[in-house]
Amino acid sequence: MTNDTLYIQLMNSIKKKIMNGEYKVGDKIMSEREMAELYGINRLTVRKAIKCLRQEGYLKAIQGKGTFVEKIPDFQDKxxxxxxxxxxxxxxxxxxxxxxxxxxxxxxxxxxxxxxxxxxxxxxxxxxxxxxxxxxxxxxxxxxxxxxxxxxxxxxxxxxxxxxxxxxxxxxxxxxxxxxxxxxxxxxxxxxxxxxxxxxxxxxxxxxxxxxxxxxxxxxxxxxxxxxxxxxxxxxxxxx
Incomplete structure (x- = not known):
């Protein structure tokens, strides 16, 4: 499994946590270091996933505080x-x-x-x-x-x-x-x-x-x- 596929899977995992209520709007998510250790992947992969979710508007970074949930993803069957x-x-x-x-x-x-x-x-x-x-x-x-x-x-x-x-x-x-x-x-x-x-x-x-x-x-x-x-x-x- 390449890093390119891992970051997409991590994006999907974070979206699911938001959709099922594990993360609510305004909640702070785990740090890059914590995610990397939890999933056994490198921090660059985690950073890429979080960056893409910020670009899609689901997450928001606040300098000095961390990354927070901005909105709930629309449900889509997969x-x-x-x-x-x-x-x-x-x-x-x-x-x-x-x-x-x-x-x-x-x-x-x-x-x-x-x-x-x-x-x-x-x-x-x-x-x-x-x-x-x-x-x-x-x-x-x-x-x-x-x-x-x-x-x-x-x-x-x-x-x-x-x-x-x-x-x-x-x-x-x-x-x-x-x-x-x-x-x-x-x-x-x-x-x-x-x-x-x-x-x-x-x-x-x-x-x-x-x-x-x-x-x-x-x-x-x-x-x-x-x-x-x-x-x-x-x-x-x-x-x-």
Missing amino acids: VELGGGDVSLSMSIRKGGLNSSRIVLSLKQIDACGELKNAFPDSPQVYELIRLSFINGKPYAVQESYFPCSYFKETDRYDFANNSLYDYMDLHGHYPVRLTSYLQIRDVPDNYAPTLEIKKGKKVFFFTYYGYDKEGHLVEYTLSYNKPEFTSFQFSTKRKI
Whole structure:
């Protein structure tokens, strides 16, 4: 987890404390040093989070006294990722939002470069690209790759209205273990119009690796998620 992602998570954590009443308008929040020690992160990360919250108007710094709550954030439903769910549509519905999606592309391609490293025993892989919507608005583009050596008859399956993992389960390769990584990146130019955002805007970029019960990698997914609808969980360990 990078410092860039940590500061956003800290911002969300402080907002939640204000919204649930742990911090009230006018209350003084913890110092940068106290937050850094509590969460096991460096003070520069804490400082960046607090600075952004001041710029958004939720916090106010008073010289010589500290940082205080200025206003309560507006409530906004979020898709919470990183909590154990492997299905994006399920995560969206858990957030109290309406989920739908369309298939942008489905084809067989040669496994080259990163895909060849991921699936060394499968010369070809399926490339499935889907666009997910929240309440009718574009939310995430997901590029999913899975080996042709394990899966067949993709043309008979409705990937728009049914889960990729259900399809994998039908073939005996349900991903029982999922590893994910998160970065903050510029939205790819070719996906900016699809997601209805400006080129160069930052998005949450997730990389997922799904492994079946035999430990075989059966899914490699790249997901570009709009940040205004996304929150995520993380954990840190305090150094002793």
